[in-house]
Amino acid sequence: MPEFSLPQAPLQRLDLPWLQQAGIEAATLRLDLIDPLISGNKWFKLRHHLLEARQAGSPGLISLGGNHSNHLHALAAAGKRFGFATAGLLRGHEQDTPTVRDLRALGMQLHWLGYGGYRARHNVDFWLPWHERYPGWHCIPEGGGGLLGAQGCALIVMQCRAQLALLGWQDYDAWWLAAGTGTTLAGLVLAEAGAHPVHGALAVPLDHGGPETVASLCGAQGYTLHEASRGGFARIDDELLAFIAETEQQAGMPLEALYTGKALLALRDQVEAGRFTPGTRLVFLHTGGLQGRRGYL
Ligand SMILES: Cc1ncc(COP(=O)(O)O)c(C=O)c1O
Structure with missing residues (x-):
């Protein structure tokens, strides 16, 4: 139905000092930009x-x-x-x-x-x-x-692939994104079908059912979940806020503290711990959520 056709999210380079230092190239698919209201x-x-x-x-x-x-x-x-x-x-x-x-x-x-x-x-x-x-x-x-949600999220992968040439990329190595229920992650895993691994930074504690939900939607393979809740869902601390402020300046991209900020901070920790080899190309999925910032700022 053309009525519900999805707007295209731009794929942009993501330049941050800690990525450069580790020799990692990154891009971000900006779902936050697709619509002023039905965002991310x-x-x-x-x-x-x-x-x-x-x-x-x-x-x-x-x-x-x-x-x-x-x-x-x-x-x-x-x-x-x-x-x-x-x-x-x-x-x-x-x-x-x-x-x-x-x-x-x-x-x-x-x-x-x-x-x-x-x-x-x-x-x-x-x-x-x-x-x-x-x-x-x-x-x-x-x-x-649920499955309908994950099936819609599978379309995100096509949007990314269609724009790789604009960055001069032929391919990418892995996805990184925030996960809550894990539905968005499951959609990417279904669409990738093993072609590229998907890393989910869990913004809610591990015992809140995220891993089980993901497994029920897309099985046990093709993804890794990382604990990134920083002590609980919606817990915000000074290090996180400082990281967000700095990253917004460096990357020229807005973040919020509950999902995208926590996800990117968890990525920095993994990069600094040497999880990705130099030359890796990562796609960070910006899942939006910026309206929610008004609630805690
Ligand atoms: C901004 C943002 N990012 C990520 C997520 C997590 O998405 P999912 O529940 O599909 O894992 C949410 C969920 O509400 C969200 O609002």
């Missing part, structure tokens, strides 16, 4: 859901997330743009954040589930009352995860 990996994760909802004639889209959720933000924007009503099921109690204000302005119906109610989201009967309340609406798992 979210467009890719949502695409197949939008297609399925349209084909089924669903009047609306419903999903879950937190008060700063990049996913709900993109979903609300996509609903408004493509003519779907939207409903968001939020973690915790009602809060007024910049993201929540945007969700309302974009017309999303909001329901705060409390913490216990949100924890029940994996229960088999969780969706029943919402199906009754919003009949025929298309339900999207938390964070746009």
